[in-house]
Amino acid sequence: MELFSQHKSVLVDEVILALRPGPQKVFLDVTCGGGGHSKALLDADPAVKVFALDWDMKAVERLEPMIEQYAGRFSVVWGSFSHLYKIGKKHDFPQFDGILADFGTSQDQIHTSDGFSFLNDTPLDMRMSLGHFRTTAEHVVNYATERELCEIFWMYGEERRAKEIVRRIIDERKKSKIRTTLQLAHVVELAVGPAHKGAIHPATKVFQALRIFVNKELENITAFLPVAFQYLSEGGRLACISFHSLEDRLVKDFCKTIEKEGRGSIVFQRPVTPTSEELIKNPSSRSSKLRVLEKIKSTDV
Ligand SMILES: C[S@@+](CC[C@H](N)C(=O)[O-])C[C@H]1O[C@@H](n2cnc3c(N)ncnc32)[C@H](O)[C@@H]1O
Secondary structure (H helix, E strand, O other): OOOOOOOOOOOHHHHHHHHOOOOOOEEEEOOOOOOHHHHHHHHHOOOOEEEEEEOOHHHHHHOHHHHHHOOOOEEEEEOOHHHHHHHHHHOOOOOEEEEEEEOOOOHHHHHHOOOOOOOOOOEOOOOOOOOOOOOOHHHHHHHOOHHHHHHHHHHHHOOOOHHHHHHHHHHHHHHOOOOEHHHHHHHHHHHHOOOOOOOOOOOHHHHHHHHHHHOOHHHHHHHHHHHHHHOEEEEEEEEEEEOOHHHHHHHHHHHHHHHHOOOEEEOOOOOEOOOHHHHHHOHHHOOOEEEEEEEOOOOOO
């Protein structure tokens, strides 16, 4: 395991602007990852406290030096934000001045965990948390039915060529099981043609779809949003960073519903996106969108 996180946090200044860290404020970072956003909140004011969560044990272990560095102000729990209610009760979470969710995978996971990238050949695993899931992407690719695979690639990858890709997968897996990232990327190329210079790799959407399916990413966000809102104190803000339209749609619809019900107000009418400077420094930020919702009325958890 790498000792230090290689992840470059996105939209850090914008998150700080939105969450307004100040004396005695308490925050929850439910996707702590490499700790970049938590660190920025802690550094913004010496009396800020951050409770953090991540479901990747390797990420939690990597955060240990930060717990020491910010003794008494920073704590980390291993768990899924989809279980926020249970985790909050168990660890006696307070009401928060701000909650941050930076959805998706970290660069650490993409580069050092199995299955996420077709730039190197690793087993097709794709589970972000080995403790929460048994089913790997390899199992899905080799045992899901033709119809199930088509649905996964279409629903979670919005892949228009799902049918051709799935037919090829079914043919290839009859000959031998598809076990690694490069094998799967190759099968996709056999189905729809090779990668073109300057265009996204033809396997990108298939990989995204499998990752979302294996980790139940959309279900997790759906379970998380209403509970997170309950955990906000009056005037507290929920900041969500998403990386594709499926995640962003869930956040956008949730914010609109809460605003319509008069329980909160949307802070920025348009989602906040990276500046051109950030895009140059960190190209992985290109699809990130930040939405922020402020709680008007307090409700108990
Ligand atoms: C984009 S990274 C966050 C990076 C972090 N904000 C930083 O500044 O370093 C997403 C992180 O969320 C975690 N994650 C994804 N889904 C989760 C879930 N349901 N519960 C808890 N953590 C989750 C991943 O393990 C990963 O570490």
